[in-house]
Amino acid sequence: MTDSTAGADMASENGDPRAVLTAVGALEDSEIRIAEAGLALAAMDRQRSVPESYHEHLAAIDAEMQKTAAELDCSAADDKGLANRATTLGKVLAGNFSYQGDRVTYDDLQNANLMRVIDRRKGLPVALAILYIHAARSQGWAIEGVNFPGHFVVRLHNAGKALILDPFAGGEPCTTADLRRKLKAAAGEKAELQPEHYAAVGNRDILLRLENNLKIRLIQEGDLEKAAAALDRMLLIAPKHAPLYREAGLIQARLGNLNAARAALERFLEISDNDSQRHHVARLIQDLGQQLN
Structure with a gap:
């Protein structure tokens, strides 16, 4: 199945989020349209279908990405082209659409629901990362999640070079020193960067990581019914x-x-x-x- 066929299959099920997630569960990882799947997870959590306005919002992001990428000349296959692509992502998502990390109410359950993240323009690192991944891929750019502990980041590629970006911080590029500080903040002062911290994360695992944030918080709150429902959604996409x-x-x-x-x-x-x-x-x-x- 090609990416376009997979996308058409998912789009045809937009009115039924359970059907979308069931379809995701049968797809190869590379065929998953991550933002649409994230919206289906959010819709099931809220026991409703995905309003068309959310798909229109994703389309608006795509249009702004195309416009800004042309203005900044992101086509060059060199370091400048990579830097311009990173700048475009930050300018569109953090600038034009005002997406930011929720530093004040970080543990709010809304931060792990992509529909509410779009409504509020803030969320967890992994939720924001889904939008950055969607935006980059709308332009055919290579991007992936990174298995960094405690703070999800993404890696943008161009012409054999790569930059790690932090969607929680407006898409800012991360140096090795930045990542070391983030790691120590999450895992303690004795923690040191390891090769596995740079491993790529597939689409399915990103979606599971998003939903796992919700499940963990529900268990901590003692709401096992909703935690069981979150696991049901996770099993649909990872049967x-x-x-x-x-x-x-x-x-x-x-x-x-x-x-x-x-x-x-x-x-x-x-x-x-x-x-x-x-x-x-x-x-x-x-x-x-x-x-x-």
Whole structure:
């Protein structure tokens, strides 16, 4: 399936966010249109379809990107072209559309819902990163998420060179010293940069990371019903991700939904290759069976 075919499939399901996410679950990672999938996650969280205004907003970002990229001459295959592309992203998203990181109410659940991020023009690093990725790819530019701990960033490529940008800080480029400071702020003064901190993150994992922020906060607040719903959304887009079934089963068991818990745990056993967890889950399923009998 080509990117255009995948996009058409997702667009055809815009009225039904569950159908969009189910379609995402069947796509290759490179075929996922990340902003549209993020809007579907947000719509399911709010139990509604995605209003057309949000798709129009993404189109407006695309148009501003095209205009600004032409003004700044981003076509050069050199360091200047890369710098101009980074400047364009910041100028459009942080400048024209006023997107910024929410430093005041960082843990607000709205910061992990892409529709509310668009409404409020602020959010978590990973939510803002989705918009930066969408904006760059609308121009055919190479960009990816970066597996940086505690503070999501993106990496923009051009002509064999790359810049790491911080969407939470208006798309500012990050030096190695900047990243070291961010790491120590997130993981402690003894933490040091490691190669894995620069690893690329695929579209599916970015969406999971976005939704995981929501799930963690809901669990901390004791709202297991909504946390279970978040896991359901995560499983729609990552139906082969075994650990999610285990977590879903444990939460459903805590909620007293024993049949749902057993179904999730049995699915975990079917697809997981973690022997130690498989043994533990098998015992949990036995315990659940005794409670159901």
